[in-house]
Amino acid sequence: MSLENPASKEATRRTALRLLAALGLYGIAMPARAADAPGWPDKAFKAKSQDDVLAALYGGKLEMSDKVSIETPEIAENGAVVPVSVSSKLTGVTSISILVPENPFALAASYKLSDASLPMVACRLKMAKTTKVIAIVEAGGKLYGASSDVKVTLGGCGG
Amino acid sequence: MMIRRLLTAAFAVACLAAAAPEPSGPKADQAAFQAYFFDKFPDVKHEDFGNGPYAVNAKMRKQWQEIMEFPPYDFALDEGKTAWETPFANGHHYADCFDNGGIGIRQTYPRFDAKTGQIVTLDGAINACRVQNGEKPLAYQTGMMASITAFMAESSRGKPFAIEIPNDPRALAAYEKGKEFFYSRKGQLGFACASCHVTGAGQRLRGDILAPALGILAAMPIYRSDWGSMGTTDRRFISCSSQTRALPYPAQDESYRDVEYFLAYMSNGIPITGPGTRP
Amino acid sequence: MKTLLLIGALTLLASPAFAATQAEAEAAVSAAKAEEARAIAAQSAWTPTEDALKSAAKALEAKDWMTAKANADEALALARRSIEQSVEQKSLWRDAVIR
Amino acid sequence: MPTIRMKAISSGDTTEVQALVQHPMDSGFVKDASGALIPAHHIETVIFEHNGKTVFTALWGPAVSKDPYLKFSFKGAAKGDTLSATWIDNMGKSDTGTGKIA
Numbered sequence: 001m002s003l004e005n006p007a008s009k010e011a012t013r014r015t016a017l018r019l020l021a022a023l024g025l026y027g028i029a030m031p032a033r034a035a036d037a038p039g040w041p042d043k044a045f046k047a048k049s050q051d052d053v054l055a056a057l058y059g060g061k062l063e064m065s066d067k068v069s070i071e072t073p074e075i076a077e078n079g080a081v082v083p084v085s086v087s088s089k090l091t092g093v094t095s096i097s098i099l100v101p102e103n104p105f106a107l108a109a110s111y112k113l114s115d116a117s118l119p120m121v122a123c124r125l126k127m128a129k130t131t132k133v134i135a136i137v138e139a140g141g142k143l144y145g146a147s148s149d150v151k152v153t154l155g156g157c158g159g
Numbered sequence: 160m161m162i163r164r165l166l167t168a169a170f171a172v173a174c175l176a177a178a179a180p181e182p183s184g185p186k187a188d189q190a191a192f193q194a195y196f197f198d199k200f201p202d203v204k205h206e207d208f209g210n211g212p213y214a215v216n217a218k219m220r221k222q223w224q225e226i227m228e229f230p231p232y233d234f235a236l237d238e239g240k241t242a243w244e245t246p247f248a249n250g251h252h253y254a255d256c257f258d259n260g261g262i263g264i265r266q267t268y269p270r271f272d273a274k275t276g277q278i279v280t281l282d283g284a285i286n287a288c289r290v291q292n293g294e295k296p297l298a299y300q301t302g303m304m305a306s307i308t309a310f311m312a313e314s315s316r317g318k319p320f321a322i323e324i325p326n327d328p329r330a331l332a333a334y335e336k337g338k339e340f341f342y343s344r345k346g347q348l349g350f351a352c353a354s355c356h357v358t359g360a361g362q363r364l365r366g367d368i369l370a371p372a373l374g375i376l377a378a379m380p381i382y383r384s385d386w387g388s389m390g391t392t393d394r395r396f397i398s399c400s401s402q403t404r405a406l407p408y409p410a411q412d413e414s415y416r417d418v419e420y421f422l423a424y425m426s427n428g429i430p431i432t433g434p435g436t437r438p
Numbered sequence: 439m440k441t442l443l444l445i446g447a448l449t450l451l452a453s454p455a456f457a458a459t460q461a462e463a464e465a466a467v468s469a470a471k472a473e474e475a476r477a478i479a480a481q482s483a484w485t486p487t488e489d490a491l492k493s494a495a496k497a498l499e500a501k502d503w504m505t506a507k508a509n510a511d512e513a514l515a516l517a518r519r520s521i522e523q524s525v526e527q528k529s530l531w532r533d534a535v536i537r
Numbered sequence: 538m539p540t541i542r543m544k545a546i547s548s549g550d551t552t553e554v555q556a557l558v559q560h561p562m563d564s565g566f567v568k569d570a571s572g573a574l575i576p577a578h579h580i581e582t583v584i585f586e587h588n589g590k591t592v593f594t595a596l597w598g599p600a601v602s603k604d605p606y607l608k609f610s611f612k613g614a615a616k617g618d619t620l621s622a623t624w625i626d627n628m629g630k631s632d633t634g635t636g637k638i639a
Contacts, residue, residue, distance in 0.1 A: 036581055036627060037581035037582040037625035037626075037627070038582075039582060039594075039596070040581040040582055040596055041596060045596075045598040073218065073221065073222045074218060075218060075366075076222075077212075077219050077222050077223075077367075077368075077384070077438035078384040078385060078438040080384045080385070080387065080602060080603070081226065081231075081384040081438075081602045081603075082222075082602075083222055083225040083226060085225075085608070100600055103600050104564075104566060105598055105599065105600065107598055107600075108597075108598055108600035108601060109595065109596065109597050109598065109600070109601055110595075110596040111593065111594065111595050111596070111609070112593070112594035112596065113593065114590070114591055114592045114593060114611065116587075116590075116592050116611040116612050116613045117592065117593055117609065117610070117611050117612075118551065118609070118610040118611065118612065120608075120609065120610060121607070121608065121609050122225075122606075122607070122608035122609075123595075123601065123602075123605065123606060123607050123608070124226070124601070124602040124605065124606045125600055125601060125602060126562075126564065126599075126600045126601070126602055127600075153365065153366025188535075188536075191536050191537050192536050195536045226606075228555060228608070229542075229544065229555045229556075229557045229606050229608075231557070231604045231606075233542055233557060234542070234557070234559050234604070237542075338535070339531055342531040342532070342534040342535055343524075343527040343530075343531040344523065344527055344530070344531070345482065345523070345524075345527075346484055346485070347484045347485070347486050347516070347520070349523065351531070351534060353534050353536075357534075357536060384602075387561075387603045387604075401485060404484055404485045404486055405482075405483070405484060405485065406478065406483035406484060406485050406487075406488060408481065414481060
C-alpha cells in the first residue's frame with residue numbers, strides 16, 4: 001500500500017486517519033466522555049511503539065528471558081479473537097503486560113498481580129495483522145520478556 | 160425347485176440392473192454423502208463432524224479448545240434459559256409447544272408438517288409457538304432467537320440427528336428441492352453450497368478453513384468471531400448467499416428451509432454439538 | 439474479468455458521442471428493473487445487479503442520463519446472465535451430486 | 538442480565554479464576570454500515586477482590602477482544618468463598634459481579 005498509488009483513495013484516507021490519530025487529533029471526533037478509570041495508564045495505552053510503552057509504563061529496560069513463556073497460535077483463526085497466555089518461572093512477579101506492536105496502539109493489556117497471585121494470565125486479544133506478540137513480566141523491579149509470532153489472515157467464507 | 164431358484168436369481172439380477180445405474184432416493188443419497196466425507200477425512204471420528212472446521216484442522220482445534228474453556232455463547236445460553244423459563248403473557252411456556260417439553264429434541268428438526276405440506280425448522284416452530292400464544296414473532300437471524308435455539312440445542316447435545324422423511328410426496332419434493340439448491344451454482348461467483356462445503360471442505364479460503372457439509376448444522380446456532388455475536392442457521396445461509404454475490408432470500412424462505420431439511424437429513428447420525436463457536 | 443470488459447465496453451458507449459437522453463436513460467432503467475424482477479422471481483438474482491440498479495437510480499436523480507444508462511445497461515446484462523445461470527443449473531446441478 | 542460470568546475452582550491452596558465479561562470493546566478503528574467510525578468503547582480496568590482484598594487487576598486497552606475473557610490464579614482462598622469482579626469502561630459505565638469458589 002503506497003501513498004503514491006492514486007487509485008487507492010481508501011488507502012490514502014486510511015493513512016490520513018492514522019496520521020490524525022498519530023497527531024492526537026483523533027480524539028476530537030469522539031463524543032465527550034467520562035474521565036479514564038482510576039489507575040488506567042492512559043499514556044502507555046496511547047503509545048505507538050514498544051519503546052514508548054516501556055517508557056510510559058515502567059521506565060526500565062527489557063531483557064529477554066527464558067523464564068518467561070508466551071503461548072499464542074501460529075495462525076490466528078480470526079484476528080478478532082486470538083488466545084494469548086503468559087506464564088513465568090520468576091518469583092515476586094508484580095505485573096504482566098502484553099504488547100502487539102503491529103496494532104495501532106502497541107499495548108494490549110497490562111495485569112497487576114498481588115502477593116497472592118500466581119505468575120500467569122490468559123486472555124483473548126485483537127490483532128490487526130501478522131505480528132509479534134511480546135510478554136513483559138515485571139519481577140523485583142526488573143523487566144523480563146518473551147515473544148511469539150502470530151500469522152493473521154482475513155476472515156471470510158468459513159464456518 | 161430349480162426353476163424357482165433360477166427365477167429368484169433372475170429377479171435379483173433384474174433388480175440390481177434396475178438399481179445399478181443410479182441408486183436414488185434419500186437413503187441412497189445419504190449413504191453416498193456420508194461415505195464421501197468419511198473417505199475424505201479418514202482420521203475424523205464420525206461423531207466429531209458436528210465440530211466443523213475444528214474436526215478437520217488440528218491447529219484450529221487447539222485455539223477452539225482454549226476458547227471453549229469459557230465459550231462466548233455463554234451469555235446467549237443464559238438469556239435463552241431465562242426466556243425459556245419465563246411464561247408468556249397468557250401464562251403458557253415455550254415448553255408447552257414442543258414434544259418432551261422442548262428438551263432434547265433439536266435433533267428432530269427440521270420436520271415435514273403434513274398439515275401445511277411445508278418444512279418446519281426449529282426456529283420456525285419457536286415463532287409459531289409465540290404467535291399461537293399471542294406473542295410477537297422474533298427476528299430470525301440473531302438475538303433472542305439465537306439464544307432460545309442455543310438453549311434447546313444445548314439440551315440436545317450428543318443426540319444424533321434423526322430427521323425423518325415421511326412417506327408423503329410433498330416431503331420428498333421438499334427434500335429434492337433442497338438437494339437441487341445445495342448443488343446449484345448461484346451468485347455472480349457461481350458457487351454452490353457444495354462448492355465450498357463438499358469439494359472445498361477442509362481447505363483454506365481467505366484464511367478460513369471450510370467446514371464439511373456433513374454435520375454443519377449440528378453446531379447451530381453459532382457465535383462467530385467474525386460477527387462478534389450469535390447467529391442462527393438463517394444468518395449463516397444469508398451470509399453464504401451474500402458471499403457468493405447471490406441476492407439472499409428472506410429468512411425462512413422456502414428454499415432455505417428445504418436446503419436445511421436436505422442437509423440435516425444428510426447428517427442423520429451426527430450428534431448435535433450446538434451451540435457452537437466459529438471463527 | 440468479463441465484468442471488467444463489460445464495464446470497458448459500456449464506458450466506450452457512454453462517451454459523449456453516444457450521450458444518452460433522459461428518455462433513453464429511463465427506458466434503460468425500467469428494462470433493467472424488469473429483467474431483475476424476473477431474476478428475483480427465479481430466485482437467481484445477484485447482488486452486483488442490485489448495486490448497478492441503485493447507482494442507475496442515483497444517476498437518474500442527479501439527471502446524469504449518461505451514467506444512468508450505462509449503469510442500467512450493466513444491470514440488464516448482469517440480470518440476464520443471472521437468469522441464464524439458473525436455466526443452465528436446472529440440469530447442470532445433477533453433475534455435482536455426490537454419488 | 539449480569540455482564541460478568543465467573544468460574545472459580547479451587548484445588549489445594551490455589552484458585553483458578555476464569556471470567557467472561559459482556560462488553561463490545563469497540564476499538565475506535567471500525568466503521569459502521571454507514572461508514573462512520575464507531576467511537577472507542579472499551580473496559581479500562583477490572584478489579585478482582587477476595588475478602589475485601591484486591592487479588593488481581595486487569596488494565597485493558599481497545600485491543601482486548603469483544604466479550605473479554607480472562608484467566609488467572611491466586612492462593613489463599615477456600616471453597617465456598619466469594620470472589621467479586623468490578624469493571625469500569627472509558628465511558629464511565631461499570632458493573633460488579635460475584636461468584637462462589639467451587
